[in-house]
Each structure stands twice: as structure tokens, then as C-alpha cells.
Amino acid sequence: MMAIVCGTDFTPNAEAACDAAAAIAARTGRTLELVHVADGGDRDAAARRLDAEAERLRRRGATVEGRLLEGAPDETLVEHVNAAGAWLIVVGALGRRSRSRWAIGSTADRVAQTAAVPVLVVRSPAAFEAWAQDGKPLRVLVGADFSGSAQAAIRWTRALAEAGPCEVRIVHVYWPPEEHARLGIRGAVSMVDVHPEVEKVLARELATRFHDDAAGLGEIHVELSLGRVADSLVWRADRDADDLVVVGTHQRSGLDRLWHGSVSAGVLQGASASVACVPAAAAAGTQARSLPVVRSVLAATDFSELADEAVLHAWAVVADGGTVHLLHVIEPAELGATPNPLYAHFVRGRAPTPEERRALHREVADRLRQLVPAAAAARGITTECHVVEEASVAEAIARMAERLGVALVCLGSHGRSGLGRAFLGSVAEDVVRRGERPVLIVRRPEPVDPGD
Structure with missing residues (x-):
């Protein structure tokens, strides 16, 4: 069983991430690998702090192994996980890095955009602890388009729901003029209410696209958007007090990311809930490919x-x-x-x-x-x-x-x-x-x- 890797820099935000990671590890029966990447400084002191944090998490019921690495925190953590493998990386919403590199973005964002495995960015551990210890359902919103990364996000959410109770909503956000043109729907385009024909078609297409992965997981919701998809998902998660937002990531970078935008980056920056970013690579090879049936x-x-x-x-x-x-x-x-x-x-x-x-x-x-x-x-x-x-x-x-x-x-x-x-x-x-x-x-x- 693949481990859960949690990166820590011993800050309060990192401690919250460790608490959430320990709860998930205990609930899923996975080993928690606690990683600290030393970017200079006293290595012996860092090792002692790592041992103390690992022992604290063991008292919470998790099987914990400590690992001390050296280098740039985000790059070294990702290189380690991509080489060794993991089921999940857990990081805090904020992380420390040398001042000269802060312009690139947060550590959490960089890890999510480069890791080959799902990345959970923790805002608060409370919901995960209640889920793991008391069986309180985790309220989860999954953002879904028709991409491979969305399929990976749904599959990862299903694995989480199999470990503990989850109330899942799969939400697809669309731009009304585009869908009306694609489906040949004539007449005025409402920017307020979802058109029944558009809702019917998109719901059917989503159910068909994710049939094996989404069946029985949660309801599929089709909602219109007047702006960025990320903003719409963040607004809905805040409105419904969700504990976790799960999105796929295409892991675009540079000009490609600037041109196409990044839903996962937008959700990471705007959501008040914890966010899991799941790359398409996470779904590769998880299920045997079946022959299509023309119905x-x-x-x-x-x-x-x-x-x-x-x-x-x-x-x-x-x-x-x-x-x-x-x-x-x-x-x-x-x-x-x-x-x-x-x-x-x-x-x-x-x-x-x-x-x-x-x-x-x-x-x-x-x-x-x-x-x-x-x-x-x-x-x-x-x-x-x-x-x-x-x-x-x-x-x-x-x-x-x-x-x-x-x-x-x-x-x-x-x-x-x-x-x-x-x-x-x-x-x-x-x-x-x-x-x-x-x-x-x-x-x-x-x-x-x-x-x-």
C-alpha cells in the first residue's frame, strides 16, 4: 500500500497539515512519511525537530516514518515523491522558501503543479480529524470537466469515500453561449438560469463519461458560470461550507498556463476549504481499458x-x-x-x-x-x-x-x-x-x- 507523504517546515500551517495527514493515514491504514527539506541551517537541530514531530503524530494513531532531505523544499519534495511513489502528498496552505524565490508562487502551488501524485493543501485539519476519528462525513465538492484529470479527481475521491463517509457533489460549470451554440438551441441565452435542455445533455454526457467512476459516489450538478470556472467552484464551496474541494490539474506552466489559465491554481488561491489537486497521471493504469460498446x-x-x-x-x-x-x-x-x-x-x-x-x-x-x-x-x-x-x-x-x-x-x-x-x-x-x-x-x- 503506497504511503502518504507530508512535507513540514515546522510552522503552524505545516503542523495543521501534519494533523490532517496523520488522520487520513490512520483512517486508510497507510504509512505516513513525514518529510522535512532543510534549505541550509543546522541539520542536527532539524533532525531533532523532525523526530519530535513524528513522535507527536504517532500518538495520534498513525504509523509514521521521518525523512530528512536537503535542497529547495518544493523541488526536493516532488523529486523524492516522483521517484519513490506515494498515494498522496499533504502540505500546508503556506510554506517557507528563500525570499528570492517567492515571486514564483507559494510552495503548495508549485508542488501541486509539478507532482505526479495527488496533492492535498490543508487549510484546517478539523474536518479530517472528525472524519477519521468520529466518522463524521466529509463534505466534498469535485470540479469536473470532460478531461482525464477530472476522471483522476473522481477516482481519487472514490478511494477517499471508500475509506470513510463522504458527502460528494460532482459539479460541472459551463459557459451558456458556448453550450447553446454547440447544441443548436435557439432563442435568447439566459445568463441566470440553467437551460433545461443544456442541463439534460451535460448531465447525460458527464454520467456517460464517468459512469464507472462516479456511479453511486454523489450527485452530478450542472451549473452556469459568468466568469472563471475556478471562481464559480470557490463560490459554491464557500456557500455550501464544503470541507474539501477536489480538482484535476493539467499542470500547465509558463505561457501555456498564462494563456489557458489554471482552474486548480485559481481554486488553490481562492478557496477557504482544503483543496486536493489530482493530475491525470494519477489515473494512468488504475483500471483496465475496456472495449467501447456502441449503444x-x-x-x-x-x-x-x-x-x-x-x-x-x-x-x-x-x-x-x-x-x-x-x-x-x-x-x-x-x-x-x-x-x-x-x-x-x-x-x-x-x-x-x-x-x-x-x-x-x-x-x-x-x-x-x-x-x-x-x-x-x-x-x-x-x-x-x-x-x-x-x-x-x-x-x-x-x-x-x-x-x-x-x-x-x-x-x-x-x-x-x-x-x-x-x-x-x-x-x-x-x-x-x-x-x-x-x-x-x-x-x-x-x-x-x-x-x-
């Missing part, structure tokens, strides 16, 4: 021979009991759509009436249902038909894929190249470029030369 497919057709043949692949790849979503996109006549017998109600220069539009939608839906193979019912596959009006077919397909949360998009392609491709364009290519879902492209078979 839902979006298949789009323009009713051409190729497209109608291509959509059959949707039923071929979807799992038994899955769902195939059939989609046809109507390009409105007022935008100059090419005449098509299907669009009998659309006449150039005249917008269709509401009754004509409804009739057309029913007609198209009937044609979609005629494409469903008989074998679908035998395999328990559900087929749902969708008809939308949109100027850009590719944009409509990409947005519908996001709103439905499908695992795969299936499209036919004429396989044009050169001038033909440049002149006519490619809906399939545009969907690949715009969308975030895997796309299966079915090409027209090459004609067989009778002479071969």
Missing part, C-alpha cells in the same frame, strides 16, 4: 441511393437493445435550396405555410421509417426519426449528435476528390470537422471492371 448511432440521409444504403450500417454496428436515430435535414427554400421532388411544398420566392411545413415533416418522417430494416426489431433495436430544418446540413447533424449524445455518427460519402470535391463540398467531411463524435463514413463501392 446509440445517428444516421443521416438525404434519401439518395448511397445515403439510404449507408444508414443500414447504423443497425449493423449498434449493440442489441441499442438505439438508431434516423435524421433528415430540410434545407429551407428561402435559403435557395435546389429543387427536389421531396420538397413539393417549397416554391422559390414563397415561404411554406405552417400547415405545409407540418405536412412535409410528416412525409419525411414516413420515408425515414420505411428505411428501418426488419431485423432491427428482432435484435431489440429502437429506431427514432428526426426531421429538422437548417441551412447547414453538416451543422445540423453535428448539433443533433451532441443533443442526442450518440456514440457514433453514420454517413454516406460520394468519395469525391479534386475539382469535384472543391466544387460540391462534402457534408461528411464537414461533420468530421465540426463535430466531436466518432464518424463512420460509408463510401460508394468502386465499380468492378468486367474485364478483370
Whole structure:
């Protein structure tokens, strides 16, 4: 079982971190390695203080080993842990370093941004002591996006919850204009209330993304943000009096950190609660990779021979009991759509009436249902038909894929190249470029030369 490493410089803040580390070590049954990094000074005096602190923590029920190192505190601590391994590094919210190096940032921030294992920055040990000794639930807020570091944060939180009672909320913060555009939601964008469709889609996507790791751990909350994600998480943690905020960290540095920002650094600087920063590397190799199961497919057709043949692949790849979503996109006549017998109600220069539009939608839906193979019912596959009006077919397909949360998009392609491709364009290519879902492209078979 990997140890918990706690760095100490013998300050009151470090003592608080040691108390929290000892409580967690005792509760989880892990060894606590107490590390002091001497940055000059009397080494013998430092060793005596380290022994005394280790003995104090042993009286709290933890198995403690002391280790004295030399160098810059944050760099040496991280190098030691990265080489030897650990389940967790625990540090105080403030740490000492030579005055010339303070401009870089706090010791806690530097450790969190460079360590290959989770780092817990302790504000107060009280909640951890009550959790370890009295079984009082630890109130935990986990900030989650769709990254690997968020998955690592959720997995680490689950391990903590398995050691002792935790009340966990998994919170995803989003920017309304961005999500409304991605999902193709029309109308005014509220900057106050969460849109029901956005909440539904994001909650489903988060549950799918973290299904094995988040199941039964805590509720998933989708909340909008008007500013930095870090500020939103800090505000919610303060509002709900959380004991611990857990965030993943991409460990950006330099210009990359300045350009993209750092949620973990923002939470570290602003939160009044203790903060755990979990790097994506912490989740590497913790679970065996499993084969994906395709349970839902979006298949789009323009009713051409190729497209109608291509959509059959949707039923071929979807799992038994899955769902195939059939989609046809109507390009409105007022935008100059090419005449098509299907669009009998659309006449150039005249917008269709509401009754004509409804009739057309029913007609198209009937044609979609005629494409469903008989074998679908035998395999328990559900087929749902969708008809939308949109100027850009590719944009409509990409947005519908996001709103439905499908695992795969299936499209036919004429396989044009050169001038033909440049002149006519490619809906399939545009969907690949715009969308975030895997796309299966079915090409027209090459004609067989009778002479071969």
C-alpha cells in the first residue's frame, strides 16, 4: 500500500497539515512519511525537530516514518515523491522558501503543479480529524470537466469515500453561449438560469463519461458560470461550507498556463476549504481499458441511393437493445435550396405555410421509417426519426449528435476528390470537422471492371 507523504517546515500551517495527514493515514491504514527539506541551517537541530514531530503524530494513531532531505523544499519534495511513489502528498496552505524565490508562487502551488501524485493543501485539519476519528462525513465538492484529470479527481475521491463517509457533489460549470451554440438551441441565452435542455445533455454526457467512476459516489450538478470556472467552484464551496474541494490539474506552466489559465491554481488561491489537486497521471493504469460498446448511432440521409444504403450500417454496428436515430435535414427554400421532388411544398420566392411545413415533416418522417430494416426489431433495436430544418446540413447533424449524445455518427460519402470535391463540398467531411463524435463514413463501392 503506497504511503502518504507530508512535507513540514515546522510552522503552524505545516503542523495543521501534519494533523490532517496523520488522520487520513490512520483512517486508510497507510504509512505516513513525514518529510522535512532543510534549505541550509543546522541539520542536527532539524533532525531533532523532525523526530519530535513524528513522535507527536504517532500518538495520534498513525504509523509514521521521518525523512530528512536537503535542497529547495518544493523541488526536493516532488523529486523524492516522483521517484519513490506515494498515494498522496499533504502540505500546508503556506510554506517557507528563500525570499528570492517567492515571486514564483507559494510552495503548495508549485508542488501541486509539478507532482505526479495527488496533492492535498490543508487549510484546517478539523474536518479530517472528525472524519477519521468520529466518522463524521466529509463534505466534498469535485470540479469536473470532460478531461482525464477530472476522471483522476473522481477516482481519487472514490478511494477517499471508500475509506470513510463522504458527502460528494460532482459539479460541472459551463459557459451558456458556448453550450447553446454547440447544441443548436435557439432563442435568447439566459445568463441566470440553467437551460433545461443544456442541463439534460451535460448531465447525460458527464454520467456517460464517468459512469464507472462516479456511479453511486454523489450527485452530478450542472451549473452556469459568468466568469472563471475556478471562481464559480470557490463560490459554491464557500456557500455550501464544503470541507474539501477536489480538482484535476493539467499542470500547465509558463505561457501555456498564462494563456489557458489554471482552474486548480485559481481554486488553490481562492478557496477557504482544503483543496486536493489530482493530475491525470494519477489515473494512468488504475483500471483496465475496456472495449467501447456502441449503444446509440445517428444516421443521416438525404434519401439518395448511397445515403439510404449507408444508414443500414447504423443497425449493423449498434449493440442489441441499442438505439438508431434516423435524421433528415430540410434545407429551407428561402435559403435557395435546389429543387427536389421531396420538397413539393417549397416554391422559390414563397415561404411554406405552417400547415405545409407540418405536412412535409410528416412525409419525411414516413420515408425515414420505411428505411428501418426488419431485423432491427428482432435484435431489440429502437429506431427514432428526426426531421429538422437548417441551412447547414453538416451543422445540423453535428448539433443533433451532441443533443442526442450518440456514440457514433453514420454517413454516406460520394468519395469525391479534386475539382469535384472543391466544387460540391462534402457534408461528411464537414461533420468530421465540426463535430466531436466518432464518424463512420460509408463510401460508394468502386465499380468492378468486367474485364478483370
